[in-house]
Amino acid sequence: MTHTMEIEDVAAERKILFMQLYQQAFPLVAKYVHRMGGTFEEVKDVFQDALVIYYEKLAASGVNLQYSERSYLLGIAKHLWAKKNKLNNRYTSLPDSLQGIAMEESAGQSSTEKLLELLHTSGQKCMELLRAFYYDKLPMHKIASLFKFSSERSATVQKYKCLEKVRDIVKEKSLTYEDFLE
Amino acid sequence: MRTSLNDIQKIDDYLLQYAGKADRALFEARLILQPALQENLLWQQKTYEIIKQYSRRQLKAEIESVHQLLFTEPEHIPFRRKILGIFLKK
Numbered sequence: 001m002t003h004t005m006e007i008e009d010v011a012a013e014r015k016i017l018f019m020q021l022y023q024q025a026f027p028l029v030a031k032y033v034h035r036m037g038g039t040f041e042e043v044k045d046v047f048q049d050a051l052v053i054y055y056e057k058l059a060a061s062g063v064n065l066q067y068s069e070r071s072y073l074l075g076i077a078k079h080l081w082a083k084k085n086k087l088n089n090r091y092t093s094l095p096d097s098l099q100g101i102a103m104e105e106s107a108g109q110s111s112t113e114k115l116l117e118l119l120h121t122s123g124q125k126c127m128e129l130l131r132a133f134y135y136d137k138l139p140m141h142k143i144a145s146l147f148k149f150s151s152e153r154s155a156t157v158q159k160y161k162c163l164e165k166v167r168d169i170v171k172e173k174s175l176t177y178e179d180f181l182e
Numbered sequence: 183m184r185t186s187l188n189d190i191q192k193i194d195d196y197l198l199q200y201a202g203k204a205d206r207a208l209f210e211a212r213l214i215l216q217p218a219l220q221e222n223l224l225w226q227q228k229t230y231e232i233i234k235q236y237s238r239r240q241l242k243a244e245i246e247s248v249h250q251l252l253f254t255e256p257e258h259i260p261f262r263r264k265i266l267g268i269f270l271k272k
Contacts, residue, residue: 011244018248023261026252030268040269048245052238116236127236134230135237157183160190167190167222167229174228 010138010146014055021051025070029077036081046084050076059137111177115170123169126162133159189219193226 026047033043050073119127129147132138140152149155183191195201196209213220252258 014241014244015248018245019252022248022252027264027268030265034268034271040265044249048242048249051245052241055241112232112235115232116239119232119236127233130233131237131240134233135241157187160183160187160194163194163226163229164186164190166232167225170229170232171225174225 010132010136010142018051021054021069021073022047024068025073028070028074032074032078033081036085038081042081042084046077046080047073049080053080056135059135111174114177115173118173119166119169123166126165129155129159129162130166189222190226193219193223197223197227197230 026043029047029050030040030043033046038046053076054069054073129143132143132146138146140155143149144152144155147155147158149158192201192209196206201209213223252261
């Protein structure tokens with residue numbers, strides 16, 4: 001019971017963050033995309049992708065903001081819009097700070113799909129832990145307390161156990177899904 | 183930790199670049215000498231990619247639920263009006 005509640009704290013924090021970013025920046029992005037002839041759906045897609053990129057940047061190294069968050073998000077959104085529409089303007093080259101954060105989904109979708117679903121059903125606990133370490137990049141002490149480990153060391157050991165488990169599933173299933181390694 | 187977990191840690195340190203120069207060199211030598219380790223490294227790399235994609239999906243679902251709140255809950259009517267206003271402008 002308590003475990004679930006603790007995880008929800010971090011999720012609740014994220015929810016607040018996204019709520020704020022939506023309220024601050026969505027109108028700006030909507031104005032821009034609308035001016036460019038885009039629909040509401042397109043605004044939504046571009047904005048949500050921009051939020052993911054922003055979040056990943058935040059998790060990786062924090063964002064050193066010269067300008068406000070909404071300007072930053074607008075910049076990302078403009079870049080994504082330009083890419084999507086193959087516009088030849090100054091927004092098509094990815095700023096240095098965002099190098100390596102690509103939104104392209106890799107080829108071989110269906111086997112990845114199957115794998116992701118499998119991991120969601122039979123490996124959820126491990127995936128949650130691995131997400132906290134590798135994606136959200138939460139500090140060690142926070143992960144240890146969130147997941148109710150007695151120490152940071154035992155959290156780390158469990159991380160490696162989960163990594164091993166997931167790696168074995170990935171390996172096993174990949175050898176079954178022929179298109180996986182393309 | 184058992185050996186297999188130790189190797190996982192070593193691969194992790196190597197791939198995520200936490201290992202120092204000496205450790206890296208040593209590890210690279212091991213990779214050449216132990217094809218099984220090399221293979222595990224490749225699978226582990228793939229695993230990190232899967233973790234990222236999985237996590238992104240979860241994140242996207244969280245974002246979508248915030249979107250839904252903003253575009254359906256009565257308390258956010260002012261926000262929706264603002265957005266509608268943008269789209270009604272020529």
